[in-house]
Amino acid sequence: LIQFCLSPPKTDMDNQVVISDYTQMDRILREERAYILDLCKKIKKSGANVLLMQKSILRDALNDMALHFLTKMKVLVVKDIERDEIDFVSRTLGCRPIATADHMLPEHLGQADLVEEISVGGGNKVVSITGCQSNAKTCS
Numbered sequence: 001l002i003q004f005c006l007s008p009p010k011t012d013m014d015n016q017v018v019i020s021d022y023t024q025m026d027r028i029l030r031e032e033r034a035y036i037l038d039l040c041k042k043i044k045k046s047g048a049n050v051l052l053m054q055k056s057i058l059r060d061a062l063n064d065m066a067l068h069f070l071t072k073m074k075v076l077v078v079k080d081i082e083r084d085e086i087d088f089v090s091r092t093l094g095c096r097p098i099a100t101a102d103h104m105l106p107e108h109l110g111q112a113d114l115v116e117e118i119s120v121g122g123g124n125k126v127v128s129i130t131g132c133q134s135n136a137k138t139c140s
Contacts, residue, residue, distance in 0.1 A: 002054065002097070003086070048075060050129075053077065053078065053080070094132065111133040
């Protein structure tokens with residue numbers, strides 16, 4: 001259960017970057033790719049195979065490149081978990097909300113027997129997590 005964005009960092013103020021040639025643009029894209037790949041490797045190294053992401057109101061919590069890398073690493077991504085649901089989800093799954101990629105440690109992860117995406121009427125999908133190893137007394 002992460003509370004950080006898997007997208008390139010943004011500045012606090014509105015800034016413009018002027019790129020005069022393709023080599024500068026290529027360098028920026030390579031740095032962005034390396035940054036996102038590093039985040040994804042830290043997630044995979046922790047042993048996580050399902051990633052629950054808190055919804056971000058400031059920017060996209062997950063960009064296409066990060067989703068591509070995580071899919072190749074066989075990590076299921078569930079995004080847009082509401083902020084007010086974080087406490088319930090973390091207690092139910094027995095995990096700790098993680099604020100930075102550097103804090104992705106195996107002891108902060110929860111465990112479950114099965115995580116599956118189930119189709120329900122109207123083309124909607126629901127993620128079902130069963131067999132939680134937590135002793136929490138929660139109900140959903």
